Structures are given as C-alpha cells and as structure tokens.
Amino acid sequence: MTVKYIESCKLPTPFGIFDMHGFEDGESDKEHVVLTMGDFDGEEPVLARVHSECLTGDGLFSLRCDCGAQLQAALHKIAQQGRGAIFYLRQEGRGIGLLNKIRAYHLQDAGADTVEANEALGFGADLRRYDMLKPMMAHFGIQSLRIMTNNPRKIEALREIGIDVTERLPHETGRNPHNAKYLETKKGKLGHMLDSE
Ligand SMILES: Nc1nc2c(ncn2[C@@H]2O[C@H](COP(=O)(O)OP(=O)(O)OP(=O)(O)O)[C@@H](O)[C@H]2O)c(=O)[nH]1
Ligand SMILES: [Zn+2]
Numbered sequence: 001m002t003v004k005y006i007e008s009c010k011l012p013t014p015f016g017i018f019d020m021h022g023f024e025d026g027e028s029d030k031e032h033v034v035l036t037m038g039d040f041d042g043e044e045p046v047l048a049r050v051h052s053e054c055l056t057g058d059g060l061f062s063l064r065c066d067c068g069a070q071l072q073a074a075l076h077k078i079a080q081q082g083r084g085a086i087f088y089l090r091q092e093g094r095g096i097g098l099l100n101k102i103r104a105y106h107l108q109d110a111g112a113d114t115v116e117a118n119e120a121l122g123f124g125a126d127l128r129r130y131d132m133l134k135p136m137m138a139h140f141g142i143q144s145l146r147i148m149t150n151n152p153r154k155i156e157a158l159r160e161i162g163i164d165v166t167e168r169l170p171h172e173t174g175r176n177p178h179n180a181k182y183l184e185t186k187k188g189k190l191g192h193m194l195d196s197e
C-alpha cells in the first residue's frame with residue numbers, strides 16, 4: 001500500500017475553516033483529500049465521515065442521490081463539535097468511475113435500479129476499497145473513529161482491515177422525490193440503515 005502525504009492548506013467553507021490534506025494513492029493512482037478540524041492528540045475517538053466521491057451529488061447539485069447533503073451535514077457536524085475528519089476518497093460511482101456511473105444512470109433512466117444497472121454493465125454492486133485509510137489515519141495519529149454512516153457494509157469493511165470503529169452515528173439526510181427509489185434500493189439490496197420514509 002503506497003499512500004504518500006503531499007501537502008496541506010487551509011480550506012474555508014460556509015461551515016468553518018478546515019485544514020485540507022492531499023494524499024497520493026500509488027495503488028489506484030488517485031488523489032485523496034482529508035479535511036480536518038481540531039487536533040487528534042490523545043485517544044478520544046475521532047468524529048469522521050468516510051465519503052466516496054460523487055461528482056454529480058457533491059459538486060453538481062444532483063438530486064439522484066443523497067451524497068451532497070450527507071457531505072454538507074458531515075462538514076456542519078464536525079464544525080459544530082470543533083474536531084473531526086472527512087476522508088474524501090476518489091472512488092467515484094462506488095468504484096466504477098464517472099463515465100460508467102453515467103452509463104448506469106442511463107440504464108436507471110430506463111427503469112433499472114442502482115444494483116441492476118451496475119450488474120448489467122458487468123460490475124459488482126460496490127467495488128470500493130478502504131485500505132488507503134489506514135496510512136492516512138496513521139499520518140494524523142488517529143486511532144479510532146466515530147463514523148457518520150448508514151452503511152453497515154462500510155463499517156464491516158473498515159473493521160475487517162483493522163480499523164477501530166467505536167460508534168456508528170446515523171447519517172440520514174437529503175431525501176427527495178428524485179432519490180426515493182435509490183434510497184429504497186440502498187435499504188433493500190445493500191442493507192443501509194435508513195429509517196425515515
Ligand atoms: N455505480 C453507482 N454509483 C453510485 C450511484 N449513486 C451514487 N453512487 C456512488 O455511490 C458512492 C456513495 O455510496 P452510497 O452507497 O451512496 O453511500 P455509502 O457511502 O456507502 O453509505 P453512507 O455512508 O451511508 O453514505 C459514491 O461514490 C457515488 O458516486 C449509482 O446509481 N450507481
Ligand atoms: Zn451521489
């Protein structure tokens with residue numbers, strides 16, 4: 001696993017001023033980003049969001065998913081508490097990449113759900129990996145995470161690679177008429193813990 005820390009800078013946001021740290025992932029050739037606030041001295045678990053890239057939701061205001069709202073809610077919560085980290089992993093489209101995600105959305109426009117569309121394109125439902133997190137956490141001296149997520153498989157995947165997840169904080173936000181079916185599929189086929197209707 002070759003993950004190399006490159007550089008840091010300030011990132012002022014509407015939620016507060018974060019520090020942004022850039023990492024180069026030799027395995028995937030991707031550039032990951034970590035936004036942090038506060039210091040991570042001591043053993044207190046760190047409030048964290050492990051967020052996979054969604055250009056459409058995070059940057060282009062798409063209502064097809066809940067990613068943008070989840071990212072904003074995580075920034076807001078960390079700023080409120082004054083301590084935490086967002087690991088922004090460049091694995092667009094659950095790992096299939098942006099252009100394949102557009103292909104998958106095209107199939108979804110014709111009626112497929114998010115899992116069926118991936119499978120029709122010859123991909124598994126979720127190709128993400130999380131092993132790059134360990135060296136990134138080690139860089140900051142972060143030992144354990146209180147993680148904002150609704151995805152039990154993400155927590156399992158983190159624990160399988162030896163990351164200490166001490167707590168799951170429900171992270172339900174951004175429901176709208178355009179993503180109702182998408183969220184239903186996440187709950188029904190991918191096991192997401194989504195309670196509100
Ligand atoms: N292939 C594919 N990827 C999608 C689709 N919609 C969103 N994504 C990607 O899914 C990733 C986010 O994963 P989600 O399954 O929405 O949520 P999660 O991160 O596993 O779980 P939470 O922590 O609860 O948000 C991002 O990389 C998005 O680009 C879709 O319809 N097809
Ligand atoms: Zn999204």
